[in-house]
Amino acid sequence: MSALAPYVFNGLTLGLLFALIALGFMLIVGVMEVINLAHGSLFALGAYLALTIIDADVLRATVFGVWWLEQPLEARYILGLTLAPVLAGLAGMVIELCLRPTYGKPALYGLLLTFGAALVVEELIRLTWGTGEKTLPVPQELGGAVLIGGLIFSKYKIFAAGFAALVIIAVWLFLERTLYGAVIKAGAHDSEMVRALGFNLARLRLMVFGLGAGLAGLAGVILVPIWGLRPHVGVDVVIPAFLIIVMGGVGSFWGAVWAALLVGLAVGISGAYAPAWAMLSMHLLLIAVVGYRARGLLGRKSILEN
């Protein structure tokens, strides 16, 4: 059994990051009833933006660039970790603005639009940063391995898992304990009521998309040192996100988290038996779940059903 421990750990780490991705995805589905197919591209965008912030490759030649690169990696990394998601969030807001003409039309149009946005964002990434594989620099403290209970664990993965868990709790606190969070939850439930209460629905949607995109971007910054940084690194993001909200139920916070951990574990453990095929497990899981049970384990009837 202990032979599986590293895979279980990998799976849980992955699960926590999937949860981060899925929560952002779920907020968008909940408030706007839009499946954001661009979520993966925003994930990638976050990572690439972090790369630029940390490495300042555009500004290298300038005085600022030179000064910047002299700063300790830790500082640059922290800035990247915090600023890149914000920028990704802004990109998400732009997408929301483009989505506006499609509200009220059949769900197909929103889907197509976010699909187009995914391609556009990915293409922008390709044009700006090239198609080659890059590396996101990570502070030394987070690198290397650590020995726990006779097994070797990657320090970075521990960091990733811990950080993701913190953010998840922060999101929960935001939704449960703040006014904005309450409005978002209400908006997910009944947008008309929210409008009737005097809240600006348009601004709410903008904020929620930004938040969702930001979470995706943040997940990107954290996952990319594990997954590698390529323009299409986000292609395997939407599938688990959708799978998770189907399994966990749209609108159920902890349902999404549990489902995310399950999916992560599925991928992690299949990594023990067929490493090359591990990622496929979530696609197969999606096909199985959507094929047979599309209402979710913990959620109420989903708005996805039309």
Place this chain on the structure above:
Amino acid sequence: MLFEARNIHKRFGRRVVLENISLSFAGGQVHGIMGPNGAGKTTCFNVLTGLHAPDRGSIHLDGHDITGLPPQRIARMGLSRSFQIMTLFDDMLAIENVLLALPGFRERRTHIGGAVFGDKALTEAAIDVLGQVGLADRAWSKATALSYGERRGLEIAVALAAKPRILFLDEPTSGLGAEGTLRLAQLIHRLRERYTIVMIEHDMRFLFQLADRICVIHWGQVIAEGEPVELRANKWVARSVLGEVV
């Protein structure tokens, strides 16, 4: 009994919507179902016509057990229904809406060689059905070009096209003004000679005028059932449909 539903029980999630409902409709009559909003009559309708399967109970059409069968099977066995708020095939012509419902057309569905209006007999049959609701001259108009009243008529025509043994109409007067309701009443009066009809309705006067038997559904149960005269005297009926009885 042409149509019988026995001990129908239906719940959605934790909410019990229909509780031990038993209904029967004799052939050749017009039956009404009424009750206040949220009473469960729409769900009842949907269960009877096969949109949802009941959790418990059985439904029989002309002796055949149709409980839990998918809608298309039930439709082919002679049950037809209209919808209150569902759209017609708006992109298409009125006659195409009816054509699609004709059993003869269904059989030709994989016929690649033929054209949509290739079979003259079918086309004429479709126009004939439209004639029954008074829309023969609007056959070649697009469904969206019809007036609201005409669309309601088309809705019924589509249901008639399959030559059903029993016709379920879901709030057919919905949205119609006084004149439209009058015309609909005349239509139902014409149709009753050929078809067994079951109607959900809010319009009490309409129902009392046309129905041979009415059942009242409230709180997910049948609280009264009988001829209109009997129901007028029933205090439970008066209570549940307060102020609406003529």
Place this chain on the structure above:
Amino acid sequence: MITLSDIPSRGASLLTPQIGIFLVVLATAPWWLVAIGFYQYLGIELAIWILFAMGFNLLFGYIGLHSFGHGAYLGSGAYAFGLFQKHVAVSLWGGLFAAVLAATFAGAIAATLLSHRRGIYYALMSIGIGQVFWFSAIKLHSITGGEDGLLGVPRPPLHFGVVSIDLTDNTTFYYFCAGLLALAVLFLWRLVNAPFGRVLQAIRQNETRARFLGLEVWRFKWAAFTLSAAFAGLAGGLFAMAQNSAYPDVMSLHQSGLIVMMVLIGGGLVSFWGPVLGVIAYFLARDVIGGLTETWLLWFGLLFIVAVMTRPEGIAGLMSMLPRSLGRPTASAAPLSAEAR
């Protein structure tokens, strides 16, 4: 907005002006393509992708099921063709038959999984299935050649009785593709103007109502998907011949997305010929705009987004509105009995 149902309800006659124009353009393509300044191979690409797109629109436009993973079936056809040449025999018709068979089989399985669903579930599951294919193509190294794919796929000669036509020349190969395309289009034209086509459209508009009319909706959904996969497979076989290779990239989400974009921009949602226009638009973007800047795909994607936002009826839809704006009466669905044609 006009819709697919505005396609003439008069008989499924093959003698329409559009078909005539299409066939003439197809037949003379090698000449005018070069005359405008393009090259022979483009004709082949256009023919293959139009074939793919027309079959795809049966699913996307007519029955309204949105598959974002259709590249998997083009790819299946391509791989099947290549593998047939490699392991069975070097044969044109054998290879194409294998391509269509493989893609149809793959499509049939996917259709069985998908046809119970619709809307968003359908779309996402189609992506998942597509990804399974793409992933498998990369990982099954020994069969598919991994990321590089199958190389050296030949173009077997075409045997016509005693005559044998060599297809390595692009112009000749183009005519072969164009011939198949023409047959496919004629077949599809008859199909969509037959009751089958009307049923597909009814299902698109209102699945539940279609059921209540007694139609076996699941079967039609299944059939539409499988048929579109078959066309994709044929296109895939031709693709393998054209490129002399088969590789995983055609099955990627990126490529599957391109066909969706082409079909929508062209006006597949409202017109039989929409996909043709969309494919042309894409290759114009690639070769004309691409000649000026490497950001051409970005512009194509932005065009797609703008189209979804403002003009989802696409090029074909816009074209149909021209007569109206020019003051001429449009072709309305006039009462025509079948015998009029």
